Amino acid sequence: MAEALLSAVLGQLLSITTEFTEQELRQVKNVEKRVSNLKEKLKDIKLVLEDAESKQLDNPSVRRWLGKLKDVSYAINDVLDDWSQEIRKSQIPNHVEEEEGDHHQKADPVSNKMMMMKKKVCFPSLSCCFCLNQLKQVCVHRKIAHRSKELNETLDEIAKEKDAYSLEKTNNASPKERRETTSFVNVSDVDGRDEDKEKVINKLLSDESSDKVPVIIPIVGMGGLGKTTLAQLVFNHEKIEAHFNERIWVCVSDPFDEVRIVRAILESLKHGHRDLDTLQALSDRIRESIEGKKFLLVLDDVWSDDRKIWEKLIQPLRCGAVGSRVLVTTRKTEVAHMMGVTSSQIIYLAQLSEDHCWKIIKRLAFEGKNGEELKQQLEEVGKKIAKKCKGLPLVAKTLGGLLFSKETLRAWEDVLSSKLWELQDEQSKTFAPFFLSYNDLSPRQKRCFSYCSVFPKDFEIDRSNLIEMWMSQGYLNGSRQDMEKEGEKCFEILTMRSFFQDFDRDVDGNIYSCKMHDILHDFSQFLTKNECSAMKVDMEDIEPLNVEKVRHFTLQTPKQGRAKFPTSTFHQNNLHTLFLICSDYGLDDDDDDDVDDYDMLVFLRICCNQKHLRTLYLENFTITKVPRQLGQLIHLRYLNLSDSYGLEELPDEVCDLCNLQTLRIRDCQHLQRLPKGMGKLVNLRHLYCFGCRNLKGLPKGIGRLTELRILDNMIIPENNEAYLSLGDLKKLNHLQSHQTDFGIYNCHNLISMGENKERVLMNWKYLAVLRLSFKRWDREICEDEFGILESLQPHQGLKRLSIFFYRGTNLCPEWMVSLVHLKILSFYSCPYVETLPPLGSLPSLEELCVYECDKVRKIGVEFLGNIKHNNNNNNNNVSFPKLKLLDFLGMENWEEWEGNIETTEHTDDAAGGAFIMPRLDSLEINYCPMLKSLPEYLKLIPLKKLSIAGFDMLLQSLAQSEKEWLKISHIPNIVINGIFAIRRDGKWNYDELARFGVPRAFVHDGNDEDPF
Structure with a gap:
């Protein structure tokens, strides 16, 4: 842990001495000498840290010494951050300030007038302004010089103290052998259960x-x-x-x-x-x-x-x-x-046998390894390691992930003979196998894992969110251009080591969220004891908290009622992370929201005194505004205000956060505007604003943010001059190479803006998810929107497409049926579309949802796409070859679903012979009152579940026509208006079917043969 922190500090020192010019370094008296002294002392201490971190588990004195080292490392980091901030501030070109304007002018006309007077006074005397600026810089530099001198002296004392503990040096010239890969180890198999x-x-x-x-x-x-x-x-x-x-x-x-x-x-x-x-x-x-x-x-x-x-x-x-x-x-x-x-x-639940523990280790450790002779040698050692798992599969997974990175017999023997197995302290002994895996991580990976202690237990951790928080703490600063890639690599390695679990995956199978096992969460808290702290507040008393050494603080508070915030505990300025979370997540607003809002605002104002804060996580609170003092947090890199439903605007002072890398304001549905001066956020890399429905547009200055990599939502304004336009995005090269998920609101405004011919999205080859939303409330037909839809052609690699509120009659631009990689397609509230596109031709489509397309009266054979009717069972001759879910909702005028058996030929081969939807698992048809019958080819499809709700005519057909019932009688799970019927072992329970109105004569009890 201390090794990881020191590595970050040394990286910051190196960054400062290489990024800034020699002239800038000499602005602080004796700075070169002091920086050199700091580096040498830190490097010397770092040589013994691996031994110290092992010995601290049984030696309280070493533990206290490491605590002092952590404190001074944080202090050095803060001073260096202050210093680099001042230098960067002096480097901001004047034209950026002028172009973005005095963003405080609009809110304060008196201040605006005063500023104009100052400009008039200063203009004829540039030397006067220059002198004042220099005087301010000299004061700052003196303060930094004085603080760096104190830190050098403190570090001297720590360096001398280490000699008393007989710590052994590690040869950093020969780094530990690590096998790194970007492929995930499959940990889903379960042994012994x-x-x-x-x-x-x-x-x-x-x-x-x-x-x-x-x-x-x-x-x-x-x-x-x-x-x-x-x-x-x-x-x-x-x-x-x-x-x-x-x-x-x-x-x-x-x-x-x-x-x-x-x-x-x-x-x-x-x-x-x-x-x-x-x-x-x-x-x-x-x-x-x-x-x-x-x-x-x-x-x-x-x-x-x-x-x-x-x-x-x-x-x-x-x-x-x-x-x-x-x-x-x-x-x-x-x-x-x-x-x-x-x-x-x-x-x-009993402990696993040693053999089963070895099976888990073997499966993970031998992944991708070749050479039977080597495997036999490793197996003998591996079985001895399996004995140390004490029958716990979690430990076996962790050790398997560790051994996966070890290529030699000697490396496996080192794991077996580690002194960590001999720990006497009970808590340390419990964590021994995790220490083995943890100690094998790089300093960066150690910091990234231990930082996860800021999340509450069982918290669903969003992967991109986690990586951005790591970035904000400076853990990924090795390469400024590739910080996100370094974060992805870190996440993958921690996943391979089984530090994360319970994964949710996207359409490509990539992990987008995970959790930590309780024991591993306890382990991360053990590693960050005194450095990370968490507390809960309620409407009564709160626990006293000493934050003198705490750097990362998590506060859980109820949303309802008047909670007491620990304002008296925030007199220190040490915090790097403030993670605020509502423990009653998802509760409804109540009458006390205005009281909560006031208390939260007071608390946030006090938190704005934490001048070294890098990460502020404030999600799902009922605040209506953010304090202007937020602009004082000049070191802030990450700001999350998502799900602040009542938030109406961001203060202009947000634009003073020149180090800000990530701004998350997703689902702030009442947010009216973003500050005009956002072009000053020159380091902004990620802007998440999906779900901000009331924004009229994005500030024009965003188009000048050359570091921007993620913009999850674009709002097309009515006035192209005042706001960011779709064409402005073509200048943002990073955006095109990193954007994977993108939404466009108010697509209908592209007509008046003359942008409907710009095919901006065609070059975004990494774009996987696209959401297109037209005018929501205007229900008049608009044929011009088809031209807009054509112009929004995405790259062929698109995996998911959703179209909302489209008002044209033709929903099939040429590019739609050429999206060969498309997996999920959704149409929402397209009231004038009369015919569905020939979507059966899409070879990769797995989910299709059609909601509220009111003009559709008939779904005919054209819906199946252009398929050839022969007996070659390949995707070219199959309609919807990979479709698993088909969902229709609110199709008020849909009367006919055409599809006789003669529509397609079929055979009796192993695949079932169906050429239509051969992999369909679930069919949902809800609130389509005019539909009279289902297609005949439905009985050829191996459906597992059929759900029907809100029907009149179709229910009558099922009750009156045996032919209609036979179309669905092979489906094992049927749900009609919330009533279930389940076919068990090929048999129907008639009592269940009777609630559907199906006559007994239609039901062939116990008949497992195909009735057709």
């Missing part, structure tokens, strides 16, 4: 009679045993999917907040709750949602054994159907007993 998995599945599917609904099944075991992994395996098993009407997953963790859990249950059920603000009302909604349904609820990671709280949660779940189950994972047997479960009903 087949028997446990079958036991849990059998309990869930059991027909044992019980007077309790639902039946509680706890999985109990120590941390790292794989309880969550086992629950996930079971939850996603095909037998479980087929057996339960509803499956719900909720991560509980600590504290046990019943309101949050109930809301999470409703969200999983896809039932609204924004109109509900009490536990009773929420519970009633759950009761309505699951009444008479057989459900499975997984409550993962339960800690609380408070019976009263548990009873409040379980009460509304008792109206589910017989056979409903609640699967609980917990480390505490007391939790299971509190739920009224006997010991015989508990599934105790």
